[in-house]
Amino acid sequence: MFLLNILFITIFFTKNYCFVNYSNYSLFNILLKNENDYKIYKDLDKKFKDNEIDYWFRGKNPGQLITIFASSKVSLKLKNYLEIKKYNFNMTTKNWNKLFSLNKFRKKRFLRTGSDFQTNILYSYNEIINILKSLVKKYRYFLSMHMYGETYENNLMYYVRIGYSNDKKKPLVVVDGGIHAREWISHASTLVILKYLIDNINKYKEVLKKIDVIIFPVLNPDGYIYSREADRMWRGNRNLKHNKLCGVDLNRNYPFKWKNDDSHCLIYPGRHGLSEFESLYHSLFLNKNEKNIKSYISFHSFGRFILFPWTYTKKKNAKDYNDMIKLGKKMANKIKQYNNASYQVGSASKMLYKAYGTSLDYIKSLGIKYTYVIELSPPYNDQKNGFIVEDSDITTIGNEALIAFNETLFQVYSEL
Structure with missing residues (x-):
């Protein structure tokens, strides 16, 4: 359900698909201090296109976080908005590709018997x-x-x-x-x-x-x-x-x-x-x-x-x-x-x-x-x-x- 903003992301080609590059994306954690902070959702709907931010978690109660994942260009705009509105937030920017490739690039494991598959692997x-x-x-x-x-x-x-x-x-x-x-x-x-x-x-x-x-x-x-x-x-x-x-x-x-x-x-x-x-x-x-x-x-x-x-x-x-x-x-x-x-x-x-x-x-x-x-x-x-x-x-x-x-x-x- 993540919307790809093709203006802001680089893609790499694999055999069947275009591989999405998440370098320099940012993860925002925004603290909801009180009910007045709930207006952030309407503000963000007005300020950003629907495909520009990905809500990882939509907090609804004081003390909860709103977690948003966004591209580098969108992140600058979002950061400025949060600072102007004086929201309590932190922002992590990095190349997420290495993290996202966890669980995927691993040695092939072959099943010798029906029940010897492992529970510490995310299988395809x-x-x-x-x-x-x-x-x-x-x-x-x-x-x-x-x-x-x-x-x-x-x-x-x-x-x-x-x-x-x-x-x-x-x-x-x-x-x-x-x-x-x-x-x-x-x-x-x-x-x-x-x-x-x-x-x-x-x-x-x-x-x-x-x-x-x-x-x-x-x-x-x-x-x-x-x-x-x-x-x-x-x-x-x-x-x-x-x-x-x-x-x-x-x-x-x-x-x-x-x-x-x-x-x-x-x-x-x-x-x-x-x-x-x-x-x-x-x-x-x-x-x-x-x-x-x-x-x-x-x-x-x-x-x-x-x-x-x-x-x-x-x-x-x-x-x-x-x-x-x-x-x-x-x-x-x-x-x-x-x-x-x-x-x-x-x-x-x-x-x-x-x-x-x-x-x-x-x-x-x-x-x-x-x-x-x-x-x-x-x-x-x-x-x-x-x-x-x-x-x-x-x-x-x-x-x-x-x-x-x-x-x-x-x-x-x-x-x-």
Whole structure:
């Protein structure tokens, strides 16, 4: 969902794409001191073109940060504005290409067996699919792989199902990652969950006789491939017909409370709800299984938030509000015990901001009880790397996702 300002960036050509050069870009962290500072959003909308600044985090409460990523030319203008308005901010300018190439340039690792993939690697889309295929061959008695559609660029989309017996009426616990292309840790976290289930299958055997786990590791394959091969900060899908610089934000393309009244490139919602192949095929799975799905977690990055509906309004609570907040706090407490990471829990619109056409609200509208978005580490006030996760941190963050998943799975099991 990052809009490329072609006037201000240099590009390098790779085999299939133009590689975006992020040298001399700046990262701004702006402190919101009080409610009067909220006017900054309207000011920036007026002062800058929609494609000139990339919000990494949109703080809404006093004490929170607004984090903005911008090119060298835009940064000078933004810095002058912030100084004139006397905002409290810091600015980091450097060649970001080295940081953005982390996780990408590494020695090839070959899978000897189905389960020996590592959890400290951010795998490419093709590697993820090959991992899944290899795992299914080895563990076919409790693991299956299903193709559920094709993307705009004709990449196949898959989910895996973990459980015993072929009873299609079993309750389902579902997780996904990668609806936003640049949030690579969300893809990796689903693989951490999958590997843990496989390596500890005896621990879950009784649960998986009564519940099936569904994992969508990559909801936005085209965007993820492009993020790895061309533009590390790309967010949307790759349908550029009506929004050439950003594509469609799939997490604004679901038909519940969908709106097209926001012209921002990075969160362009598409021509209509479910206009995109990726969200359409995902919704078909949801609609087909809505009576069986008991919980759904969508992993995102970054911020350390455990969020539940509604996203579209602050004025009313979603059904099961008390149960969702209770379970969310259990997740946060268990993560805190694990590595002292502090996750905040609450409804998405109140904790962050209102948004329309989100998968979170759509899934809740289908009547699914435990419905969450989890914004994984690092915390929202991380002032260094944001979406970029060091290899040494991948497994730790993935384990945070695993803890949240486990709390949800056993909560659903306890209610059967």
